[in-house]
Amino acid sequence: MNPPNWFDVASWGWMALAVLIAVLLLFVDAPYGRHGRRGWGPEIQARLGWLIMESVSPLVLLGLFAISLRPAEPLSWIFAGLWLLHYGHRAWIFPFRLHSKGRRMPVVVMGMAMCFNAVNASLNGLRLFVWGPVHDASWLTDPRLGIGLALFAAGLVVNLHSDTILIGLRRGAESGYQVPRGGLFCWVSCPNYLGEILEWCGWALATWSLAGLSFAVWTVANLAPRALAHHRWYKQQFSDYPAERRALIPFVL
Numbered sequence: 001m002n003p004p005n006w007f008d009v010a011s012w013g014w015m016a017l018a019v020l021i022a023v024l025l026l027f028v029d030a031p032y033g034r035h036g037r038r039g040w041g042p043e044i045q046a047r048l049g050w051l052i053m054e055s056v057s058p059l060v061l062l063g064l065f066a067i068s069l070r071p072a073e074p075l076s077w078i079f080a081g082l083w084l085l086h087y088g089h090r091a092w093i094f095p096f097r098l099h100s101k102g103r104r105m106p107v108v109v110m111g112m113a114m115c116f117n118a119v120n121a122s123l124n125g126l127r128l129f130v131w132g133p134v135h136d137a138s139w140l141t142d143p144r145l146g147i148g149l150a151l152f153a154a155g156l157v158v159n160l161h162s163d164t165i166l167i168g169l170r171r172g173a174e175s176g177y178q179v180p181r182g183g184l185f186c187w188v189s190c191p192n193y194l195g196e197i198l199e200w201c202g203w204a205l206a207t208w209s210l211a212g213l214s215f216a217v218w219t220v221a222n223l224a225p226r227a228l229a230h231h232r233w234y235k236q237q238f239s240d241y242p243a244e245r246r247a248l249i250p251f252v253l
């Protein structure tokens with residue numbers, strides 16, 4: 001069954017909003033983590049914030065998968081499995097790996113992330129499971145699926161490995177920031193963001209859907225400005241920060 005017309009309009013509108021937000025984020029750093037600052041209202045403990053806001057995504061997508069009236073095809077299982085692999089970790093493991101004692105985030109940031117996750121998971125879940133199938137069985141041998149899945153896997157490894165390096169910098173008594181080294185940090189300041197972007201670009205290619213594309217665009221919109229802000233911040237904080245390191249894309253940006 002094809003999705004109704006409003007669905008494509010909503011997906012394009014959602015993407016257009018991402019472009020506007022990206023421009024805004026070039027001027028206003030999202031106020032959490034190192035860019036946290038006063039004036040953004042009530043705050044919540046950072047670990048709890050991550051747990052609540054990121055749980056929305058797997059719960060919504062799995063809910064749509066569960067209530068889908070169609071018998072699930074192999075591709076649906078693959079896509080639901082990949083989403084759960086990423087978001088199961090992000091929502092229910094990652095918050096407990098953080099050394100976030102005493103760190104807080106504004107409730108408004110958590111709320112915005114919950115909306116972001118709810119819309120992305122709804123668009124992708126509806127398209128893939130409720131109004132699908134997007135593709136017939138021949139998609140299983142289509143190079144776009146293979147390349148997309150490979151990109152997703154590579155991005156996941158880069159994201160997990162880079163976040164692990166960052167989390168390791170606070171092991172023991174450390175509570176501040178250090179210059180991260182190892183892995184793709186030799187080339188860029190934010191390989192965790194690069195990995196996340198690769199993942200969702202791979203997802204967009206593998207699902208070959210407007211919903212998947214809109215999520216990839218949103219991920220770039222959120223993370224590219226933040227990578228530039230992190231990079232600027234590192235150079236201000238550490239006079240010996242490696243000069244050859246770029247913000248997000250090796251040798252380019």
Ligand code: NDP
Nearest residue numbers: 033034098163166167169176177178180192193196219222
């Ligand atoms: P950051 O890289 O800012 O931070 C990750 C963790 O490492 C935080 O706990 C942070 O502490 C700590 N950390 C970072 N740099 C250092 C350092 N130099 N020294 C010591 N500790 C450090 O990532 P985010 O918190 O922005 O994002 C976390 C994950 O969520 C990432 O994998 C990202 O890709 C993903 N994400 C995805 C989005 C999307 O649109 N799909 C949007 C936002 C995030 P602290 O928080 O105290 O700074």
